[in-house]
Amino acid sequence: xxxxxxxxxxxxxxxxxxxxxxxxxxxxxxxxxxxxxxxxxxxxxxxxxxxxxxxxxxxxxxxxxxxxxxxxxxxxxxxxxxxxxxxxxxxxxxxxxxxxxxxxxxxxxxxxxxxxxxxxxxxxxxxxxxxxxxxxxxxxxxxxxxxxxxxxxxxxxxxxxxxxxxxxxxxxxxxxxxxxxxxxxxxxxxxxxxxxxxxxxxxxxxxxxxxxxxxxxxxxxxxxxxxxxxxxxxxxxxxxxxxxxxxxxxxxxxxxxxxxxxxxxxxxxxxxxxxxx
Amino acid sequence: xxxxxxxxxxxxxxxxxxxxxxxxxxxxxxxxxxxxxxxxxxxxxxxxxxxxxxxxxxxxxxxxxxxxxxxxxxxxxxxxx
Numbered sequence: 001x002x003x004x005x006x007x008x009x010x011x012x013x014x015x016x017x018x019x020x021x022x023x024x025x026x027x028x029x030x031x032x033x034x035x036x037x038x039x040x041x042x043x044x045x046x047x048x049x050x051x052x053x054x055x056x057x058x059x060x061x062x063x064x065x066x067x068x069x070x071x072x073x074x075x076x077x078x079x080x081x082x083x084x085x086x087x088x089x090x091x092x093x094x095x096x097x098x099x100x101x102x103x104x105x106x107x108x109x110x111x112x113x114x115x116x117x118x119x120x121x122x123x124x125x126x127x128x129x130x131x132x133x134x135x136x137x138x139x140x141x142x143x144x145x146x147x148x149x150x151x152x153x154x155x156x157x158x159x160x161x162x163x164x165x166x167x168x169x170x171x172x173x174x175x176x177x178x179x180x181x182x183x184x185x186x187x188x189x190x191x192x193x194x195x196x197x198x199x200x201x202x203x204x205x206x207x208x209x210x211x212x213x214x215x216x217x218x219x220x221x222x223x224x225x226x227x228x229x230x231x232x233x234x235x236x237x238x239x240x241x242x243x244x245x246x247x248x249x250x251x252x253x254x255x256x257x258x259x260x261x262x263x264x265x266x267x268x269x270x271x272x273x274x275x276x277x
Numbered sequence: 278x279x280x281x282x283x284x285x286x287x288x289x290x291x292x293x294x295x296x297x298x299x300x301x302x303x304x305x306x307x308x309x310x311x312x313x314x315x316x317x318x319x320x321x322x323x324x325x326x327x328x329x330x331x332x333x334x335x336x337x338x339x340x341x342x343x344x345x346x347x348x349x350x351x352x353x354x355x356x357x358x
Contacts, residue, residue: 026324055328163327171335178343260340268347277347 050242051160059165060245064224067248068209071255075202078259082199085271091115094274097126127185127275134183141183148176156253160242166252173253174260186269186276195273198262205255209248216244224248283323290316303354307345314338 024031041054041062049057059067096115098107101122109115116123149172155162156169181189213224221228226244227237235243268276293313300306314337321330 053328163331165328168328168331168335171332171340175335175339178340182343264340264343264347267344268350270351277343277350 048238048241049245050238051245053160053162055163056159056165056245056249060248061226061241064213064248067252068213068224071206071209071252074259075206075255078198078202078262081263081266085266086273087271089272089274095128097128098123099126125187129275137183141179145176145180148172148179152176152253156249157246159249160245166249167256169249170253170256171260173257174264177257177261178264181264181268182277186265186273189276190265190273193261195262195265198258198265201254201258202262203255205251205253205258208251208254212244212247212251279323283320286316286320286323290320301356303349303352303356304346306356307342307349310345311338311342314341 024033028034041058045054045057046052049061051057051061093111095111096109098109098116099105100107101124106126107123152169152172154169155164155172156166159165159169177189177193180192212226212229215232216225216228217223219228219232224244226241228240229244230237230240233240233243265273265276290313293309293316297306297309297313300309314333318330318333318338321327321333
């Protein structure tokens with residue numbers, strides 16, 4: 001079986017490599033992609049959408065319909081992870097470790113034992129794999145995380161002018177939360193950004209995107225033709241397209257951030273949302 | 278000028294791709310895979326596709342490595358084959 005798979009892989013790879021010679025050269029001005037659509041985008045992108053970054057104007061405006069379904073696919077991935085992995089668990093089902101803070105004694109409480117109160121000031125929950133005090137890691141992350149989040153917001157808001165946009169900004173926001181969950185512990189991250197909020201933000205992001213499209217329909221234009229929003233936003237049609245791109249990017253950022261955090265919660269705790277990495 | 282850089286990046290991409298498949302330790306494989314993603318990010322950047330490079334750096338080298346490590350943490354660390 002392994003031998004057959006090897007032959008199939010080598011054959012497919014060989015065919016692919018053999019036919020790369022037929023592709024146009026990198027940056028060839030006469031290739032089909034560069035003679036038909038690209039010149040239009042490059043010549044009219046700035047005038048149509050007031051977005052100097054052509055990639056953003058293509059992704060969120062000219063090809064907005066594709067991007068809407070990409071956002072939906074991201075949300076569906078989050079839902080799939082949730083349905084596959086999530087397990088409900090009662091507090092006394094598994095052994096737990098606590099540290100008694102005044103004495104520094106570590107307690108191991110077996111299944112069915114009495115657990116201290118959730119917000120107890122004397123007992124602190126520990127992960128069952130022993131984790132020493134990592135004061136340097138915790139404090140470094142505490143300093144770095146706000147800067148990552150500010151940079152993420154900059155990437156979302158500045159997507160018209162520089163590389164980036166909703167997807168990259170959302171991933172950076174999610175990365176800051178994952179860093180928090182790794183450097184502190186998963187329970188604290190879940191307290192900051194609960195699972196229900198993640199699900200709500202994910203669906204809200206898709207709703208913002210699709211809702212913008214429906215709003216354009218209601219104003220009598222095509223789906224996702226942001227020019228129709230000009231009277232609502234009180235700007236010229238070109239600026240309305242620029243603002244429409246921003247609204248849609250914010251929706252993408254919401255969805256991507258929430259879904260990546262949600263997948264991380266489910267993957268890192270095997271669906272129990274109890275003890276993470 | 279950029280041709281030697283491109284050749285170096287592509288050679289390293291191929292080496293790290295084969296390495297990610299050949300390593301028996303799955304934790305090591307996911308780290309090598311993250312190196313592969315980072316090299317792909319460099320390749321995109323050298324082709325002038327900065328948006329794609331940014332996404333590759335954030336998703337490929339960052340988040341997906343964390344997901345792989347989380348999956349390895351809850352399954353086994355050694356491959357069966």
